[in-house]
Every structure is written in structure tokens, then in C-alpha cells.
Amino acid sequence: MTDSQTSDAAERYGETLTQMADLVGEEGHTDARRRWDRLVEQLAQHRRVLQESPEGREAIAGHLHDARPTARLWSAAAVLFWDDAAARPVLVEIREEPLRYGLHSIMAKHTLLDFEAGRLTPDAILPGSPGSPAT
Numbered sequence: 001m002t003d004s005q006t007s008d009a010a011e012r013y014g015e016t017l018t019q020m021a022d023l024v025g026e027e028g029h030t031d032a033r034r035r036w037d038r039l040v041e042q043l044a045q046h047r048r049v050l051q052e053s054p055e056g057r058e059a060i061a062g063h064l065h066d067a068r069p070t071a072r073l074w075s076a077a078a079v080l081f082w083d084d085a086a087a088r089p090v091l092v093e094i095r096e097e098p099l100r101y102g103l104h105s106i107m108a109k110h111t112l113l114d115f116e117a118g119r120l121t122p123d124a125i126l127p128g129s130p131g132s133p134a135t
Helices: 003-024 035-051 054-061 070-079 082-097 103-116
Strands: none
Touching: 003 070, 003 082, 035 054, 054 070, 054 082, 070 082, 070 103, 082 103
16 A cells, blocks of 8 residues: 555544544434445545554554544544554543533544453444344
């Protein structure tokens, strides 16, 4: 993969996270399920490209400190697979503040539980997500 391809995928990944964050807000709720599902699939496509290179993984990890909980949550879930030590504190922080983060908190909790149990895959829709089978 070229630097240009990685850069393009990183830009699209960030744009998709922005659209997701705008759609669900601070607490993670949306009534626009079909739009959410499309965004989740777009994010997965960009993540698949990015996780193939160190530069791409770094681009995803760059969102671990984003101000928006959606960006932190989805990026941390991806980063768990190659840098647990960087991703876990992000998910724990979201999990531990349910009054602040609402559905994001539940998603972080179940993402960690599923990861620890070996049930979370890199292509999984996060447990508790508005588009996941459990909701």
C-alpha cells in the first residue's frame, strides 16, 4: 500500500467517524438506523485498509484522544487487537461514566467483555451498537 492510499483511507476513516459522532451525539443514540449501519460498514472498510500498515494503525490510534466518545470508542475497539495497553484505558474510561456517555458506556463494557472472552473480532459491529443484532 502506498503512503497516498494510507493517507486517503485515514482521511475517509476520520470523516466517517465525524459523521457517526454527529449522528449519535454524546450518548450514542440514534433513530436513523439505516444511515448508522451504512456508516459502520464504511468505517469497517477504511479500518481494514488502515490496519494493514503501521502508518494506518497509527492513524486509527490517533483517534483515541478525540473529544468525541464515538471516535474514541470505535477506534479503541480496533486498536485493542494490536495495542491493548493503549486501547483499554479509553474503553474503561467510557465504561465507567454511564451517566455521561449513555449507550457508549454500555458498548464499551460489552466490547471489553467480548474481547476478553475471545468473542470480539476485528470486523465485529460493537456490542450494543444501534445496528448490532442485540439492539
